[in-house]
Amino acid sequence: MVEIIVDVISLAAIFAIVTLSLNLEYGYTGIPNFGKVFFVSAGAYVVGALTGRIVIWIYNLNVDFIKENSLSVTIINNVLSKDIFLSLALFFIVLIISIIVGAFLGFLLSFPAIRLKEEYLAISLLILGEALRIFAYNYEPLVGGTLGVSVPDPFAWISMLNINRFYFYAILLGLFALATFIIINRITNSPLGRVLRLIRENPIVAEAYGKDVVKYRMKVLMISSAIASMAGCLYALYTANVIATTYNRYDWTFWPWLMLIIGGLGNNLGAFLGAFVVIIIRKIVIMYKYAFEEIFPFRIEWLEYILLGIIFILILIYKPQGILKEKPVKTLDRKRIEEIRKSSSKL
């Protein structure tokens, strides 16, 4: 039971990060990003391609990371479990690279994103996610093609200290999700957040007030892509392997949208809640899978697809605002405004 709760926390934390970034994009700024999988998988592929190779390069190990994958991962994990400093450095290097890659891809994609109409943008981002999957599936040197690669664990030293790896990851990922929540909450409750809502409601008015809509959209795409890429990086490290088929559009575009709409558009707490609700539903289905499988002549995953799809459509039709509604932006409280007025009237 404890294992299941730990797994739910880790998975929900990762999906919460993705959903929060989607909330910043669509919930606040109105950019329909149907290519979430593109940015998430970019982060994951950074992990798959680089983590092992960096260690091989530093220690001059004589193994080929892709061709002798399981051997090299065993060797690398052995090395990493002895060297805590290198492991931590490796973790942060990979994390930062994936964030930079995500931000760069967001920057690149913001050029078409600004020009295209909503539906064309959605189509091209959706198709782009497919493109990256096809590329990673066929180009072996990246993440091992059809077989995928195992990823060395930068927290291999944890098991030396007699700490359960999964408990540790649940705490780590939970902390990352919390940090993301705080950062995005700060952004959306700042003057920037108010501008973003204005852009979502009416970009022409925003421009009339002298706000550079193009620049704001670019910024938002960069920030949220970086966050999504970070989530992909964390997921790859958590599952300790990267294979292109994991990063499909059902798991990483459809689920975050579902979580966002269930939780509530334009509400960060809602995005968090949505991630937990969906992950718990999925876990329950998986838990009772074997009991059902004796009754039905098919795999239960497919029933889960249908179930969640129908729930999603019902929510879209009957409760489009989600569980938690969007709240008005927080401004300064009354006392603070009075203080400012007094101090300014003294001048």
Added chain:
Amino acid sequence: MIYQIVVIVILKSIIYMVIEQIYKDAIVYSNLLALASIGLTLTYTVTKVPNFAHASFLTIGCYVTLTIVSLFKLNVYLSIPISFLIGSIIGAIVYIFVIKQLMKRGADIVRIMIATLAIDIIIFGAINIYADVLDKIGIFSRNFILRDFDIKFNNIEGVLIISSLLIISLAIFLYLFLYKSKYGIAIRAAIENPSLAKVMGVNVENVYLFSWFFSAGLASMAGSLFPLWFAAFPDTGVTLLPPIFASSILGGFTSIFGTMIGAYIIGMGESLLVYYLSLIVGYWILAYKQMFSILMIFITLLLFPKGISGIIFERVIRKWSR
């Protein structure tokens, strides 16, 4: 004399094209692509919804054919009308219970697009359940190919002829229907200006329903011919989504005849161009075949967003205005 030589050369090249396997591949593929992508264009122009579930209707067609051939042991070509019927009924259900409800409640385009993604996932799940059930009763339902059940006319595979005939007759039918019949004129009026069309007594709801009904049927019909030539899986729709969208976008996304041209460019490019490239640079490039359509989408959207029809029609207008 010159005419005779030209005619002989053209005839010989046609015969050559029909005989060579790779050309057959290209022709069948582009025919099916055209059949499928016309529907996408139709729903987009009429209801302004890019239907992400469109390719899944094609997969439904694949499984209708499998059922008819393997379960009921009937003629393969019986599946064309049956799959059209099944696909179009599902399309109509989707419109009535999802799209119409969303439109009635004033949902914006993004919400409707997400809803089509949800429909896609529901159909995907349902098809997988069906495939599992077929597997249980001993019918091989994943990665199946039904070439052996095809009928041959003079050593030419039936699917080659039937799909070509289908697309030609569909083009003629659509032209007559949209430009000569009264209902077609009503459809075009509803596309141009829905509220004005309503005032003039056109039942716009009906037109929307018809477009979903018809386009889902077309996609499913294309799917019914698909396993006669290519291997089909439950994820056939997932892999065919990029080329279908590419042919629609290349054709301008609002022009049915532009879409047909686009489908042939995408289909021929994806099979022939990549094949010839593979002879030059090596066979590894065949794995990236799907990238062609993805690239075409981006080139079209960034360089000439109105697509082929935009270019052609602008030229025609310029010529006429001179």
